[in-house]
Amino acid sequence: MGAGGPPHAQLSRLREDYALSVHGVGLSIGSMQALDQDHLQRLKSLCGRYEPESFSEHLAWSSHDGIFLNDLLPLPYTEATLARVAEHIDQVQAVLGRQMLLENPATYLLFEESTIPETAFLAELVRRTGCGLLLDVNNVLVASINHKLDPCQYLADFPIKAVGEIHLGGHSQVLDDAGAPLLIDSHDTPVTDRVWKLYAEVISRTGRIASLVEWDNDIPDWPVLRQEAAAAQAVLDRAAQRVAA
Numbered sequence: 001m002g003a004g005g006p007p008h009a010q011l012s013r014l015r016e017d018y019a020l021s022v023h024g025v026g027l028s029i030g031s032m033q034a035l036d037q038d039h040l041q042r043l044k045s046l047c048g049r050y051e052p053e054s055f056s057e058h059l060a061w062s063s064h065d066g067i068f069l070n071d072l073l074p075l076p077y078t079e080a081t082l083a084r085v086a087e088h089i090d091q092v093q094a095v096l097g098r099q100m101l102l103e104n105p106a107t108y109l110l111f112e113e114s115t116i117p118e119t120a121f122l123a124e125l126v127r128r129t130g131c132g133l134l135l136d137v138n139n140v141l142v143a144s145i146n147h148k149l150d151p152c153q154y155l156a157d158f159p160i161k162a163v164g165e166i167h168l169g170g171h172s173q174v175l176d177d178a179g180a181p182l183l184i185d186s187h188d189t190p191v192t193d194r195v196w197k198l199y200a201e202v203i204s205r206t207g208r209i210a211s212l213v214e215w216d217n218d219i220p221d222w223p224v225l226r227q228e229a230a231a232a233q234a235v236l237d238r239a240a241q242r243v244a245a
Contacts, residue, residue, distance in 0.1 A: 001042045011050065020052040021165060021212065023134075026068060029088050029102070030061040030075045040095050047096055053210070054165055056101035056134040057092075059085070059122070076111035077121045089129040101132040101164045106139040106171075106185035108146055118143075119157040132164040137199045138191070138214075142171050142183040151198060160206055168199055168232060169214040188217035191228060199232070203239045211236065 002008070014020070026039060047055055060072035075081050092100050102125060104118065116124075122133060135158065144151035170189030176182045191199075191213060203209065213228045 001039075001046060015050050020050050021210065022047060022050070022052040022055045023212075024055070024057040025072065026062055027057045027092065028061045028063040029057050029092070030059060030073075030081070030085055031063060031088075032061075032081075032084055033064065035088055035091055036063065040092065044095055047098065054101055054132075054134075055096065055098060056103055056165060058103045059105050072105060074105060074107045074109065074111070077114040077116040077118060079115070082116065082121060082124060086125055086128045089125065089131050093129065093131065099130065099132055099164075101134040103134040103136050103167070104139050104143075104158075106136070106142040106183075108182060108184075110147055117157070119154060119159065123159040123162075126159055126162045131162075133159065133162045134165045134167060135160075135163045135202065136167040136169070137202065138167070138169040138171055138195050139185055141192075141195055141198060142185050145181075145183050152201070155198065155202060160202070163202075163206060163209060166199070166202065166209050166211040167214055168195060168211065168228075186217060187214045190224070191231070196231065196235070200235050200238075203235050204242075207239055207243060208236045 011020075022043075024043065027035065027043070029035075043055075058072050059075065061075065062069050062072055075085070089100060089102065102122065104122060125131060126133065140151050140154050140158075143149070144154055168191045169185065169187045170191055172184045172186040172189060174182050174184060199211075211232050213225075213232055215225060215228070219225070
């Protein structure tokens with residue numbers, strides 16, 4: 001989001017050969033407070049500079065009273081939240097002059113006041129704003145296991161036709177205060193077999209969709225990263241072969 005320096009030099013060189021996907025973590029699209037207009041203008045400049053294939057953000061909030069909390073915090077799914085998030089999406093798309101994709105969250109708690117299922121909440125945002133969705137398959141598994149839900153049913157209810165990009169990643173398991181297992185969207189391990197199976201099921205329904213393997217912490221040597229990317233590519237290639245057949 002800065003004006004120059006080595007990161008922009010590197011990104012400019014990569015942009016010469018590859019399409020980019022800009023993925024935000026600080027817009028706080030779910031905040032009940034107004035969007036940070038300085039942040040939004042820097043984002044507009046970034047997208048104008050690199051013309052990415054897509055821009056995406058998280059269904060979460062991450063700031064309050066001008067303080068950035070450096071976390072993706074969950075929302076209650078209510079009519080009031082729905083109206084506020086839709087308003088923010090409209091603002092972002094108007095300023096950027098492009099469609100944004102909204103990512104389903106990895107969550108560790110549920111709100112008693114929620115009255116709308118997450119998949120229905122996302123579908124209504126798509127209907128109201130024309131935004132697209134970023135489907136994070138690892139987030140589906142993490143949230144489903146944490147809340148004792150069925151990830152396959154979640155995906156069956158997901159507005160799959162609105163998906164413009166897919167994310168995959170690894171997770172870790174800890175114990176909560178009650179001693180029960182809790183999955184954390186940590187991006188520090190390989191994609192699990194269960195996530196690969198869910199991903200393959202999604203791609204069998206959608207066909208080829210741009211997909212990203214996220215690995216942010218405890219990053220291994222390049223061959224391991226390349227193997228993860230190759231595994232995702234193999235799923236996409238099989239889908240293309242089925243269509244050709």
